[in-house]
Amino acid sequence: MRRAVCSGSFDPVTNGHIDIFERASAMFDEVIICVFHNVKKQAFFPVEERVRFLREATRHLSNVRVASFSGLITDYMKEADAHIIVRGVRSVKDLEYEQNEAYMIRHLEPDIDTIFLLTRPEYSFVSSSGIRELIRFHGDVHGLVPACVAQAIENLEQERK
Template sequence: MSTAIFPGSFDPVTEGHLDIIRRAAKHFDKLVVGVFNNIRKKAFLPVELRVKALEEAVSDMGNVEVVAFDGLLADYMTENDIPVIVRGLRSVTDFEYEQGQAQIIKDIHPELDTFFLLTKPQYSFISSSVVREMYNFGGDISKLVPESVLIAIEHFNNK
């Protein structure tokens, strides 16, 4: 059985992320979407809420599992017998960053591979940081995130 992980902070998950998830799920028997807390950034949504919103967004995909994890990605992969990382690329800048990350992981864990998917052009401008900024300034993000994420954001921020 082929298994891969699509890791990210998904803070929040965007339509671009969902497109990568849908497309990657067609190439693997099981796709794990790994949600982590990015220690370099202040969280917009708690990890638990991101996991729940993602679970709702992928509920129609039978081979996709959403999990939260801490620590090094490579450690999680080896502990859970996941040999492939899926990464989405929007730009040359993304490629340069992801290439370096893939090479570090490959050097330390030669048995792990990275599978790159190019983002569809209609999603290339969407990032979680753009969504956060638009939301914080009252912009309409409804076309940038799935409905479950929009509901989670509105619920969390209207407490």
């Protein structure tokens, strides 16, 4: 079985992420979306809520499942018996960062490969950090995030009033 992992903090998941998951699901027998707790970032949504968003936004993909993990990606890859990581790349800056991450992973586990998928142009400006900024300043996120995330953001806005 060809199994791949798409890992990230997904705080929140965007339509750009969903596009990468859809394309990866067409390439592999199984795709695991793994939500990692990123110690470098202050989380906006709790891990459990991000997992829920991802499950709802990918339920149309029968070969995709969602998990969460805290630790090294290489440890998760062993646990999941997976050898391919799929990463979306929006820009040269993203590629440089992801390339260094892939080299470190390869150093730790030589049998793990990383595949980069270029983001579609219509999502090249969309990032989770950009979405969080829109949320903070009450910007419109519709069309940039899955409907379940947009609804959760609307609910937050209502609670703030």
